[in-house]
Amino acid sequence: MFQSAAKTLSVATTTAATLTRGTSFSIRRYCQKTPATLRVSEAVSGAKLGANVKVQGWVRSVRPQKANLFLHVNDGSSLQSLQVVASSELDDPLLTLGSAVEVTGTLRKSPRQRQPFELEADRIHVVGDCDPVDFPFKIKERHSLEYIRQFPHLRCRTNAFSSLLRIRSEATTAVHSYFKENGFVQIHTPVITSNDCEGAGELFQVEPSSPNNEEGEKFFSVPAFLTVSGQLHLEVMSGAFSRVYTFGPTFRAENSQSRRHLAEFYMVEAEVSFTQSLEDLTKVMEDMFRSATEHVLAHCAEDVDLFHKHVTPGHRDTVDAMLKNRFPWGCDLQTEHEKHLVKHCGNIPVFVTDYPYDLKPFYARDNLDHPEHTAAAVDLLVPGVGELCGGSLREERLDLLKARLGDLFLFYLMGSNNCRSGFLK
Numbered sequence: 223m224f225q226s227a228a229k230t231l232s233v234a235t236t237t238a239a240t241l242t243r244g245t246s247f248s249i250r251r252y253c254q255k256t257p258a259t260l261r262v263s264e265a266v267s268g269a270k271l272g273a274n275v276k277v278q279g280w281v282r283s284v285r286p287q288k289a290n291l292f293l294h295v296n297d298g299s300s301l302q303s304l305q306v307v308a309s310s311e312l313d314d315p316l317l318t319l320g321s322a323v324e325v326t327g328t329l330r331k332s333p334r335q336r337q338p339f340e341l342e343a344d345r346i347h348v349v350g351d352c353d354p355v356d357f358p359f360k361i362k363e364r365h366s367l368e369y370i371r372q373f374p375h376l377r378c379r380t381n382a383f384s385s386l387l388r389i390r391s392e393a394t395t396a397v398h399s400y401f402k403e404n405g406f407v408q409i410h411t412p413v414i415t416s417n418d419c420e421g422a423g424e425l426f427q428v429e430p431s432s433p434n435n436e437e438g439e440k441f442f443s444v445p446a447f448l449t450v451s452g453q454l455h456l457e458v459m460s461g462a463f464s465r466v467y468t469f470g471p472t473f474r475a476e477n478s479q480s481r482r483h484l485a486e487f488y489m490v491e492a493e494v495s496f497t498q499s500l501e502d503l504t505k506v507m508e509d510m511f512r513s514a515t516e517h518v519l520a521h522c523a524e525d526v527d528l529f530h531k532h533v534t535p536g537h538r539d540t541v542d543a544m545l546k547n548r549f550p551w552g553c554d555l556q557t558e559h560e561k562h563l564v565k566h567c568g569n570i571p572v573f574v575t576d577y578p579y580d581l582k583p584f585y586a587r588d589n590l591d592h593p594e595h596t597a598a599a600v601d602l603l604v605p606g607v608g609e610l611c612g613g614s615l616r617e618e619r620l621d622l623l624k625a626r627l628g629d630l631f632l633f634y635l636m637g638s639n640n641c642r643s644g645f646l647k
Contacts, residue, residue: 257326263300268339276326283361286313301524308343320352385525396517400510406465411452416444419451424475448473452491460493467492504573507602507611540605564603575600584626587615
């Protein structure tokens with residue numbers, strides 16, 4: 223009986239010791255620091271220098287050597303890729319151009335001046351492989367935009383398109399920030415609408431593709447189209463909100479291949495109530511333009527420089543000149559092209575105002591300046607583009623509206639009880 227008790231005690235002691243060792247091992251593993259996950263933009267700026275970090279992205283280049291392995295990894299957060307230095311023992315046949323990887327190591331200062339920081343890798347995990355033979359982009363080749371456009375699912379991995387998308391993202395943020403900071407209410411105007419909006423362009427008609435749809439039967443009971451403008455909806459809202467805007471997709475069924483006629487594009491539109499003059503409108507247009515431009519230059523400097531170097535050489539000087547000067551306004555309408563007007567005024571943005579009354583929509587305010595007979599309308603012309611923004615004061619005098627419209631657009635007359643102005647970009 224004593225021997226049995228001794229055996230029981232021995233087994234209990236052994237079990238307790240094993241549990242203690244297991245618990246200690248688990249505690250040690252739990253207390254180990256987990257590598258901080260960094261974006262490439264953070265790593266190339268030196269965040270977490272000297273720390274154990276993890277970076278995830280796609281391989282832009284692979285350079286194996288006898289003792290070392292060099293990679294460049296990019297995750298889309300920065301134009302600049304992060305250089306990874308590893309032992310040749312970490313080389314993997316799946317580690318090729320285009321493969322998705324997860325790299326863990328220590329972020330160090332680089333001895334090379336071209337890149338101040340690099341990642342000394344102690345682990346490289348290939349998350350997704352990529353066949354370099356089938357991959358359309360090669361490491362040492364510069365591909366034309368026409369070639370890149372053939373691969374819409376992969377073109378975002380190139381420098382040109384990734385930079386463009388980052389710039390567009392920051393420009394969108396800047397537009398929303400400007401309107402938010404200046405008291406505008408964002409209105410989500412409908413994409414499918416029955417409005418033609420003053421005949422702004424050819425329309426895409428919307429019909430269901432279901433075979434059960436009877437010929438001649440309308441899904442919405444009235445003809446429906448993809449929107450060409452949210453202006454009419456904004457004008458309704460401006461009867462309750464003094465400052466409103468919308469920023470969304472618009473569609474024009476114009477069969478043209480020029481850069482000025484797109485089938486789909488995003489457009490900013492705004493309405494301001496209780497305005498008294500075109501200066502009120504041009505101030506909003508100029509301030510928004512400046513705010514968005516300065517934001518993009520501050521947050522996407524490398525991306526902008528890439529385009530100034532390879533796409534529009536010399537354009538950076540034009541941008542700097544635009545930001546240094548106030549935009550002149552009050553120019554007479556000329557017959558020359560818009561770009562010539564901008565060049566004539568010193569290659570800076572120019573406001574062209576007071577267009578002939580008959581050339582502007584019915585809602586543009588009549589200046590009553592016979593015999594010239596102009597409308598209180600304005601266009602913002604910029605270098606290299608021409609017209610960027612257009613707008614006008616709205617006609618609030620019901621007798622003039624009735625004389626021009628007759629019995630049409632009754633809702634418009636009912637809502638015209640304050641001075642308004644609007645523009646689109």
